[in-house]
Each structure stands twice: as structure tokens, then as C-alpha cells.
Amino acid sequence: xxxxxxxxxxxxxxxxxxxxxxxxxxxxxxxxxxxxxxxxxxxxxxxxxxxxxxxxxxxxxxxxxxxxxxxxxxxxxxxxxxxxxxxxxxxxxxxxxxxxxxxxxxxxxxxxxxxxxxxxxxxxxxxxxxxxxxxxxxxxxxxxxxxxxxxxxxxxxxxxxxxxxxxxxxxxxxxxxxxxxxxxxxxxxxxxxxxxxxxxxxxxxxxxxxxxxxxxxxxxxxxxxxxxxxxxxxxxxxxxxxxxxxxxxx
Amino acid sequence: xxxxxxxxxxxxxxxxxxxxxxxxxxxxxxxxxxxxxxxxxxxxxxxxxxxxxxxxxxxxxxxxxxxxxxxxxxxxxxxxxxxxxxxxxxxxxxxxxxxxxxxxxxxxxxxxxxxxxxxxxxxxxxxxxxxxxxxxxxxxxxxxxxxxxxxxxxxxxxxxxxxxxxxxxxxxxxxxxxxxxxxxxxxxxxxxxxxxxxxxxxxxxxxxxxxxxxxxxxxxxxxxxxxxxxxxxxxxxxxxxxxxxxxxxxxxxxxxxxxxxxxxxxxxxxxxxxxxxxxxxxxxxxxxxxxxxxxxxxxxxxxxxxxxxxxxxxxxxxxxxxxxxxxxxxxxxxxxxxxxxxxxxxxxxxxxxxxxxxxxxxxxxxxxxxxxxxxxxxxxxxxxxxxxxxx
Ligand SMILES: Cc1ncc(COP(=O)(O)O)c(C=O)c1O
Numbered sequence: 010x011x012x013x014x015x016x017x018x019x020x021x022x023x024x025x026x027x028x029x030x031x032x033x034x035x036x037x038x039x040x041x042x043x044x045x046x047x048x049x050x051x052x053x054x055x056x057x058x059x060x061x062x063x064x065x066x067x068x069x070x071x072x073x074x075x076x077x078x079x080x081x082x083x084x085x086x087x088x089x090x091x092x093x094x095x096x097x098x099x100x101x102x103x104x105x106x107x108x109x110x111x112x113x114x115x116x117x118x119x120x121x122x123x124x125x126x127x128x129x130x131x132x133x134x135x136x137x138x139x140x141x142x143x144x145x146x147x148x149x150x151x152x153x154x155x156x157x158x159x160x161x162x163x164x165x166x167x168x169x170x171x172x173x174x175x176x177x178x179x180x181x182x183x184x185x186x187x188x189x190x191x192x193x194x195x196x197x198x199x200x201x202x203x204x205x206x207x208x209x210x211x212x213x214x215x216x217x218x219x220x221x222x223x224x225x226x227x228x229x230x231x232x233x234x235x236x237x238x239x240x241x242x243x244x245x246x247x248x249x250x251x252x253x254x255x256x257x258x259x
Numbered sequence: 260x261x262x263x264x265x266x267x268x269x270x271x272x273x274x275x276x277x278x279x280x281x282x283x284x285x286x287x288x289x290x291x292x293x294x295x296x297x298x299x300x301x302x303x304x305x306x307x308x309x310x311x312x313x314x315x316x317x318x319x320x321x322x323x324x325x326x327x328x329x330x331x332x333x334x335x336x337x338x339x340x341x342x343x344x345x346x347x348x349x350x351x352x353x354x355x356x357x358x359x360x361x362x363x364x365x366x367x368x369x370x371x372x373x374x375x376x377x378x379x380x381x382x383x384x385x386x387x388x389x390x391x392x393x394x395x396x397x398x399x400x401x402x403x404x405x406x407x408x409x410x411x412x413x414x415x416x417x418x419x420x421x422x423x424x425x426x427x428x429x430x431x432x433x434x435x436x437x438x439x440x441x442x443x444x445x446x447x448x449x450x451x452x453x454x455x456x457x458x459x460x461x462x463x464x465x466x467x468x469x470x471x472x473x474x475x476x477x478x479x480x481x482x483x484x485x486x487x488x489x490x491x492x493x494x495x496x497x498x499x500x501x502x503x504x505x506x507x508x509x510x511x512x513x514x515x516x517x518x519x520x521x522x523x524x525x526x527x528x529x530x531x532x533x534x535x536x537x538x539x540x541x542x543x544x545x546x547x548x549x550x551x552x553x554x555x556x557x558x559x560x561x562x563x564x565x566x567x568x569x570x571x572x573x574x575x576x577x578x579x580x581x582x583x584x585x586x587x588x589x590x591x592x593x594x595x596x597x598x599x600x601x602x603x604x605x606x607x608x609x610x611x612x613x614x615x616x617x618x619x620x621x622x623x624x625x626x627x628x629x630x631x632x633x634x635x636x637x638x639x640x641x642x643x644x645x646x647x648x649x650x
Contacts, residue, residue, distance in 0.1 A: 057545040058427065058531055060434050061278040067421055079543040102276055103530040107544030129276045129530070133266060154280035156441065165279075179280050180439045 011148050011170040012123075014049055014095070014208050014230075021221060022172075022208055022230025023257045025237050026099070028053040028069035029083035030076050032241055036086055041247045043094035045254040049171075051126065051232060052087065054080055054100040061128045063183030065235040068242060080104050080116070088120040095123035097150060097171065102129050105138065114141040124148030124171040132165050139168070150174050153199055155191040163202040172208045175199045175228065177215060184216040184235045188223055196227040218256045233257065260462065260503045260564065267455020268535075270570060272563035275454040277533045281434070284441045289456040291361050296463060301356065308352050309467065312385065313342045315349075319475040319626070324594040329614040330621040334479065335597070336472040336628045338497065345600065345631030346468055346497045347378035351447060353464030355382035358445035365389045365444040369433040371398055371426035371493075372554030372635060373405025374600075375449030380414035382447075390414035393433040395425040398554060405635065423548045426558050430532050450494025451562035454533030458562050462499040468628065469504025476626050484508040485624040491605040492516050492523070492576065493555045495562035497630040506573060510626075514565060515609040517556035518578040520549030523569050526561070536563040552581045552639070553601035555631075579608035585650040587611055588633065588640065600631035601640075 014022055025042050027035060029052050042050050055070035055078050062070070080100075087096055098117060105113045105127065117125065124147055130138065135149065142149045148171030153162045156179060166173050177192030178185070192211055199209045211224050212232030221231045233254070240250055267273045275285055295301040309315040317340045322333040338346040351368075358366060366388050370376030376392040383390035392409055396418040399406055406416050417436075422428035430453070437446045451458045451465070476485055488505045490498035492514040502512050516524055526537040531546050539547040539559040549559045568574040579587075584601060587608035592598045599607065606627045613619045633640075644650060 057422065058431050060431055060532075061438070063435070064421070071422075074545065081543075101530075103538075103540070103546070104544040106528070106530050106535075107540065107542075128278050129533070131275060131277060131279050131282050133282075134274055134276055152279045154278070156280050156283045158283070176278075176280060179441060181435045 013206055014172045020258050021225035022048040022210060024049045024051055024210060024232045025254050026051040026232060026234035028055055028073050030078035031069040031073045037247055038250055041251040042254055043092040045251040046258055047094055047254055049095045049097055051097045051099050054083055054098060054104050056101040056104055061181055063181040065239050066182050069238045080108055084116050084120040087122060097124040097126055098122050099126040102127050110138055110141050114145045114147055117147055118145050124150050126150045126174060128152060152176060155179050155195045159198060159202060162199060166203040166207060169207060172210050173199055173203050175209055175211045176213045177211045178213060182213050182234050185214040188220040192224055193227055196224055200228050221257050260506055263455060263459050269564045269567035272536050272566040273455055273458060274535050275533060276530045277454045280438050285454055292357060292456055292460050295357055295360055305353055305356055313348050314340060316471045317341050319479060322595050331614050331619055332624045334476060334626045338628060338630050339632035343378045343381050345374050347375045349467055350461050350464045350496060351378040351382040354447045355386050355388060359386055363443055363445040366447045367391045367433050367436055367444055368447045368449060369429040370394050371557055373402045374555060376409050377405055379447050380409040380412035384412045392416050393419050393429045395419050395429050397424040450496040451499045451564060452494040452532060452534060452560060458564055461496050465496050465500025466503045468500035473504035480624055484510050485626040487511050487513060487619060487623060487625040489513045489606045489610055490628040491602045491630060492565060493558050493602060495565045497628050499564060501628040502574060512574040514574055514576045515605045516576060516578050517551035517553060517605055518580045519551040520556050520558055521578045522559060522561040523565060523576040524578050531560050534563045536566045537561055555602040577609050579605040583608040589650045598633035599629055600633050601636045603630045
């Protein structure tokens with residue numbers, strides 16, 4: 010049975026992102042994220058050609074690959090974790106195809122990973138992977154964007170499991186000083202078409218707690234990526250990263 | 260060569276592996292291409308520009324001296340004589356016209372050596388569009404003259420500092436830029452690669468190359484088709500255009516890759532730049548950098564239709580090494596008075612090799628698409644000679 014993320018209280022859902030193995034203490038950072046009451050954690054598998062990522066996540070991917078990160082090494086690391094916070098893997102499709110869909114999904118299950126986010130797999134291309142994830146009980150999170158028309162958004166939401174990843178703007182991952190109008194509008198539209206039990210989370214361009222508070226008037230939560238990754242890249246201490254995540258919950 | 264299926268696939272290759280924000284633009288592009296490519300007025304304008312501005316049709320030239328030496332009858336389809344010096348103009352005129360019909364005012368493009376960038380800048384200047392060209396920072400340094408050419412034509416050149424700072428990263432950056440500007444911008448992709456509908460659109464705009472060559476060589480050979488039809492393969496656009504004119508003949512079709520960028524020969528199936536195709540990648544799935552003396556073939560992937568043509572065995576794919584290519588470059592220059600692009604010299608290098616080993620039997624008729632002229636490459640080759648490389 011595929012479980013969706015659920016809210017424990019009235020606070021918005023907060024899902025921090027980290028690129029796997031971008032820093033030696035990445036697993037400690039994940040523990041800290043869980044302690045900071047993250048509702049789920051998105052862990053990226055680094056890819057050489059990250060099409061929808063801006064400079065910050067590109068840099069973290071490069072670092073991770075230089076640190077020897079591979080699909081196996083990251084999944085092994087995650088398998089060793091003892092936390093009750095669900096982990097979602099973010100990966101470009103080639104890393105899945107390379108391992109083989111069935112074997113990849115098996116690996117994901119044995120690493121206790123809850124779901125997959127594959128940003129270069131639009132609705133038209135999901136079937137092959139979706140067949141495997143569904144029968145393995147792995148949630149496949151789908152994405153919608155400001156350019157997605159209502160009808161299409163509804164079809165995507167229907168197929169999405171775990172939550173619906175709503176891109177707040179037409180652009181790549183990265184921090185923005187203010188929340189774009191498109192984020193509010195897209196969140197509102199997504200919430201309207203999404204099944205009642207599927208939380209709508211807005212990601213891309215949500216960098217500050219104020220922005221999260223504003224956007225969650227229209228949706229259930231946020232994914233915070235580049236703002237965290239920049240802090241990790243800049244050498245922030247683990248408890249500083251935890252505090253930053255907590256500030257989204259207050 | 261047929262239309263891809265409704266999922267944008269040639270067999271199992273192709274597709275649309277792109278982030279959601281690009282899907283609407285790709286669907287709009289497909290609808291508009293389908294509409295205008297069957298519109299006589301659109302086609303008329305496309306052919307008119309290629310004739311009166313682009314210098315088409317390009318001739319087919321018999322190579323007397325080399326034919327004598329090799330014992331085969333060697334003919335060249337002369338895309339080096341098309342405006343801007345290569346076949347790239349066929350595609351960009353088509354896409355720029357399409358962009359205008361779709362109401363887009365900007366073009367963005369990726370470029371490696373700069374040929375596609377120059378062609379895009381040219382089409383933009385002609386049709387009153389704004390062009391922005393993404394080029395790896397390494398290539399910007401290597402190809403300073405082409406950067407200046409693009410700027411002279413009114414285009415903005417953006418050096419790409421991400422990844423390996425070469426063509427594959429220029430494609431990523433162009434895609435990233437397109438996501439942001441998709442409303443008023445058309446991404447003018449330079450080869451038969453990327454997400455559907457690009458591999459199909461670009462092949463259709465390059466079809467003119469193959470149809471001209473087909474009727475020209477048929478007449479030259481007195482009502483026969485050649486035994487071999489050869490083209491170099493980077494992304495695969497000049498080869499796709501060429502082969503589209505000959506798939507239904509008995510000709511043996513040969514695509515020649517750079518041995519340092521031979522996705523079809525040494526690669527494995529994967530997904531990059533929006534398509535499923537053969538690519539050069541490591542064992543965990545990271546994309547490798549290609550390495551070849553010709554920047555235009557320095558690409559770790561290949562268009563999906565070529566992966567399909569490899570699997571169904573209608574085309575065979577061969578490779579040529581840098582030194583074989585330099586030698587072919589010199590032979591064509593000195594014995595025929597034609598300086599070829601290093602890319603095109605790959606096709607010639609294979610023909611020379613295969614004629615000498617007898618793989619191409621004596622007396623065969625061989626047609627090679629000379630995809631471009633070598634002016635852009637002479638400085639690089641001179642440097643190699645100055646450094647002591649024997650060619
Ligand atoms: C002269 C020439 N030939 C061939 C190519 C390779 O491209 P394609 O394989 O798409 O024809 C290029 C690319 O830059 C080129 O400039």
C-alpha cells in the first residue's frame with residue numbers, strides 16, 4: 010500500500026533536500042534533519058548532467074561524484090540509517106536505467122527508501138518505472154509546473170504518490186529572494202486538482218521561512234533544496250543546518 | 260525514414276525525457292511543425308530562402324584524382340558550398356521560420372565548434388530574431404574566431420562554465436535557459452538529438468540534402484544509385500538527411516563516428532539530453548566526455564534514430580581515428596582542391612581505409628556527404644603541424 014505523507018499537526022510539511030555524499034558527514038546531517046522534525050527527507054543521487062538544477066545543486070553533485078558517490082554507495086548509506094523519517098530519492102532517469110529498473114527498485118526497497126522523484130520523467134514516460142514502483146510499494150512522486158494546464162495537472166496528480174511536487178516557477182533549482190507570483194498561483198491550482206489525501210508541496214525557489222509561511226496558505230508544505238545545500242557547501246555546522254530546518258516549522 | 264511513433268520513438272529509442280516545465284513547449288512545437296511542414300506556403304518560403312540565400316542546391320562533385328588512386332568512383336555532396344559553410348543552415352532556416360510562425364521572438368542554441376551557433380546567428384539576423392548561443396567555456400577559448408563571427412551577426416554568446424565546459428554542458432545550459440524563457444523563446448537544437456520532436460524535425464529539415472543528392476547522383480550514374488553512401492555522425496543530422504534520400508535503395512549506408520566520440524560503436528543505451536539512445540557513460544551511469552580533434556563530433560550521445568538504424572541493421576556504423584582523419588584532410592586538400600571540415604574528413608578517412616583494404620570493392624560508386632568546409636579547422640591543424648604532428 011502506498012502511503013502519502015501526512016501532517017502530524019497544523020504545521021506545514023517541511024522536506025529538506027541533500028545531495029547524497031556531498032559531504033563526508035552527510036548521514037549525520039540526515040539524522041539532524043530528522044531530529045529537526047523534517048516530515049521527510051529528499052536525498053539526491055548526483056548526476057553528471059543535471060538538467061533542471063542550478064549552480065548550487067550542480068556544485069553539490071560535482072562534489073559528491075568527486076567523493077566517490079555512486080547509486081550503490083548512497084543506497085548502502087541510507088540502508089544503515091535508523092530513523093523513522095521517510096526518505097525520498099531524487100534521481101535523473103539515466104542512473105535508474107543504468108542499473109536496470111527492476112534491480113534499482115529492489116535496491117531502493119532494501120534501503121528502506123519510501124519513494125522516488127525523477128525530474129526528467131514526465132507523465133508520458135513514467136509507465137515502465139511506475140509498474141515496478143507500484144508493485145514494490147515505492148511511491149513515485151510526480152511533478153507539475155506553472156506551465157502545466159489544469160487538465161494535465163489533474164492527470165499527473167492522480168498518478169502521483171507520496172505527495173505532489175509543485176515547481177514554484179519556470180526555472181532551475183536555486184534560491185530566490187522573493188516568492189514568485191507563479192508559485193502562489195501554481196500551488197493554488199495544484200491544490201484544487203489534487204486528490205484530498207495527496208499533499209501538495211511546493212519546491213524550487215523556496216529558500217526562507219517567510220516564503221514557506223506565505224506559500225503554505227495555498228498548499229500543504231515545502232521542499233527546501235538549494236538554501237540547505239548552499240549551507241552544507243559553505244561548511245555550516247550540523248546543528249546550524251538543523252536550526253535552519255526548524256525555523257520553517259515555527 | 261518514417262515518422263517516430265506517438266511517443267516520439269524510433270523503435271525503442273527517443274522519447275521525451277525532460278522536466279515537466281518543458282513538456283507544453285515540446286507538445287506545441289510538435290503540433291506547429293506538423294501544421295507548417297504540410298503548408299505549401301511555409302515550405303515555399305523555406306525552399307526559397309535555401310535557394311536564394313543559402314546557395315542550394317549544392318553540387319555533387321566527382322573526385323577524379325582520388326578515384327584514380329583508390330580504384331573506386333568517389334563523389335562528394337558539397338554541403339561545404341552551402342551558406343555559412345555547412346549543412347547546418349538547412350536546419351536553422353527551417354527552425355527559425357517555424358519559430359516566427361509560432362510567434363517566438365528569440366532563438367537559443369547550443370554550439371560546440373561554433374558551426375551551428377554561426378548558422379543560428381545567421382538565420383536570426385536574416386529573419387529579425389534575437390539569438391543567444393550557449394557555448395562551453397573551453398570551446399569559447401578554442402574557437403575565438405567563431406565567437407566573433409556570431410557576435411558580428413548580432414548574437415549573444417554565453418560561455419558555459421558548468422560540468423566539463425564543452426558541448427554536452429552547452430546543451431544542458433541551453434535547456435536550463437529554455438525552461439526560464441519558454442514563452443517567447445524557441446530552442447533551435449542543432450542536430451537530430453534531444454527530446455521528441457527534435458530528432459524528427461531536424462531530420463525533416465535536413466531531408467533536402469538527401470533528396471538533392473539522390474536525384475543528382477542518379478543522373479550522374481546514368482540511372483543507378485551508388486553502392487555506398489557515407490556520412491560522418493556527431494549528433495547525426497547530416498547523416499540522417501543524407502540517408503533519408505537512400506534508405507529505400509540498395510546502397511550500403513555507412514555512418515562514421517570519431518573513435519573518441521563513438522556512442523554507437525562503444526556506447527551503451529541510456530537517457531541523456533531528453534532522449535533514450537546510445538551514449539558514452541561509465542559503469543554507474545555518469546556521462547563521459549567525448550574527445551576528438553573535430554569539435555563537431557565531440558559529443559557523447561547520438562540521435563535516437565541512428566540507434567534504431569544500428570539495431571535494425573539498415574546502417575552500419577564505423578569509426579575513424581584522429582590520425583586517419585588528418586591524413587584524409589590533407590589528401591582531399593592537396594589532390595582535389597577541397598579543404599574539408601574535420602568532421603566530414605571522418606567519412607573520407609573510412610572510405611580511404613575501406614578502399615585500400617578491399618572492403619569497398621574496386622569500381623564501386625561511393626557517395627560521401629561533405630558536411631562542411633575546413634576553413635574553421637585550418638588554424639587548429641596548423642597548430643598541430645607546428646607542434647610537430649605529421650599529417
Ligand atoms: C561540418 C560539420 N559536420 C558535421 C557535424 C556533426 O553534426 P551532425 O552529426 O549533426 O551532422 C558538425 C557539427 O558541428 C559540423 O560542423
